[in-house]
Amino acid sequence: MSFSQIKHIHAREILDSRGNPTVEVEVFLEKGCLGRAAVPSGASTGQFEAHELRDGDPKRYLGKGVQKAVANIKEILAPALKGQEALDQKAIDDRLIELDGTENKSALGANALLGVSLAVAYAAAHVQEKWLFEHVAQLFGEKPQILPTPMMNILNGGQHADNNVDFQEFMIMPVGAASFSQALQWGSEVLHHLKKVLHAKGYAAS
Known part of the structure; x- marks a missing residue:
């Protein structure tokens, strides 16, 4: 068993900076390392963007709840990724895309897939005692050229x-x-x- 294998994935509904629900995901590795990520959501979306899964229930957050996406993570994505190697980001992302099976990520929700992908990346960085930018650069065989610079x-x-x-x-x-x-x-x-x-x-x- 590898210390960097995925042990457990948890998801919850939180509020973003605009007061709208979004998905937060936690990925726990066998070593005990944790990666946590909250999914960003733009104020406007284009017709070619990946599909953000919302509940559509007008009685909760004006239909913007994300309990369906959270359930998809807990019931489908988490069991499928248990035991997977967190250091292999491409394999993780390929598996997420395969599990969804649609061009625009509408089956499970792009917010579900992105949350898991980001949290895995954070967990992988943590287990290597690296910053996320260092881990991502390493995945592409690059060395970070400059200090992380805010945009x-x-x-x-x-x-x-x-x-x-x-x-x-x-x-x-x-x-x-x-x-x-x-x-x-x-x-x-x-x-x-x-x-x-x-x-x-x-x-x-x-």
């Missing part, structure tokens, strides 16, 4: 903004900072300076 959204447009800007997000990466904290500082300073520039030119910056 910061400083301007919004598109469908959900109250302006006529075509682009949904303008993001910056403070590359070159000596540490993550310095990168965070640089990003914050750029944001506040940008607000001042926009206000000076008569533009809203809220």
Whole structure:
């Protein structure tokens, strides 16, 4: 038995930053290492995106509950992946796709599959005593080239903004900072300076 084999998978319904339900998954390995991941959900989805499985019950969270996706993890994905090697991410992901069997992940839900995949990756990183970015780079035979650098959204447009800007997000990466904290500082300073520039030119910056 390998210490990095999957021992148990648990899932639950939580609320995201918008107050909407999403899926959180925990993957436990034989060594006792834990990987936990919560599935992100965008405010808008395109017609070609993978299918996010929602319950559709208007009496719970206006139909946005994810108990079906959670049940699919507990009843289908968890038993199928028990004993699988967490270090082999490709085999895990291939098995998830096989179990769903649809082009757009609509049978079990992309939110169920992604939650499990992410949690496995975190658990695999943990058992190797690596950061997630180091583990992912290793999977592709690469060495991390730069310190993890935050990507910061400083301007919004598109469908959900109250302006006529075509682009949904303008993001910056403070590359070159000596540490993550310095990168965070640089990003914050750029944001506040940008607000001042926009206000000076008569533009809203809220």
